[in-house]
Amino acid sequence: MTLIKVENLTKSYGTETLLKDFSLEIGEGEIVAVMGPSGIGKSTLLNIIGGLDQEFEGSLTYAPQVFEGIDVPFPFVFQESHSLLSWKTVEDNVRIAGKHLAPEEIDEALQAVGLYEHRKKKPRELSGGMKQRVSLARALVCKSRVMLLDEPFASLDSEMRSKLQELVKNLSKTKGIAMLLVTHERSEAEAMADRIIII
Numbered sequence: 001m002t003l004i005k006v007e008n009l010t011k012s013y014g015t016e017t018l019l020k021d022f023s024l025e026i027g028e029g030e031i032v033a034v035m036g037p038s039g040i041g042k043s044t045l046l047n048i049i050g051g052l053d054q055e056f057e058g059s060l061t062y063a064p065q066v067f068e069g070i071d072v073p074f075p076f077v078f079q080e081s082h083s084l085l086s087w088k089t090v091e092d093n094v095r096i097a098g099k100h101l102a103p104e105e106i107d108e109a110l111q112a113v114g115l116y117e118h119r120k121k122k123p124r125e126l127s128g129g130m131k132q133r134v135s136l137a138r139a140l141v142c143k144s145r146v147m148l149l150d151e152p153f154a155s156l157d158s159e160m161r162s163k164l165q166e167l168v169k170n171l172s173k174t175k176g177i178a179m180l181l182v183t184h185e186r187s188e189a190e191a192m193a194d195r196i197i198i199i
C-alpha cells in the first residue's frame, strides 16, 4: 500500500528551481534512500514531505492510515539534534513523543540505542552522537507510519552506526513504516534501502 505520493513536485527559491517535476511513491514498510550532490534539494524534499515546507508546486498526498491513532505523524531525525529540550532528562525527552507511552516502551527504546544507563542525564551532559541517539529513540516510540531521516547516523562511530542502521531497517519491515532516508553514504543507502533515488 502506498503511504506517501508526490507528483510533479517543483520547489522555487526566487529564481532557483529545485526538484523540477519530481515524483515519488513510498509504500508501507519501504525505505527509499535519496542521494545527490550538496544543495540539490534533498533536505528540501524531506521538509516538504514532512509538512514543514508547504510552498511548492505539484501534489503531495498521504494515505489516511498515516494519521490514525498517533500523536506525531512525521517524526524527523536530523544529523544535528537541536530538538532536545535542555531542561529535560534523556528519558523525558523521549517521553514527550507520545501521550500514551508505557514506561517499558521508553526503557526499550533507550536500551535499543544504548542510552538506558544515561537516562537520567540532561542533554548538556551528552556527546553529539548520544544526543543523536536520543532523537532516534524518540522517533522509535512515536509509532508513526512514516519516518523522515536526514543523515541520521552521520555523527556516530561505525559500530553504533551499523547497529542503528540494522535497528531502523528492522523497524521499517516489522512495523510497516515508510521511510525516506537522505544520506551521502552509498554503503548506507545500499545497506538500508529498498530503492535508491539519485536527484
Ligand SMILES: Nc1ncnc2c1ncn2[C@@H]1O[C@H](COP(=O)(O)OP(=O)(O)OP(=O)(O)O)[C@@H](O)[C@H]1O
Pocket (backbone or CB within 6 Å): 013, 018, 036, 037, 038, 039, 040, 041, 042, 043, 044, 045
Ligand atoms: N530558506 C531558504 N531560502 C532560500 N534558499 C534556500 C532555503 N533553504 C534552502 N535553500 C537553497 O535550496 C538549495 C537546496 O537546499 P537543501 O538543503 O535542500 O540541499 P541538500 O541537497 O539537502 O544539501 P546538503 O547535501 O548539503 O544537505 C540550496 O541551494 C539552498 O541554498
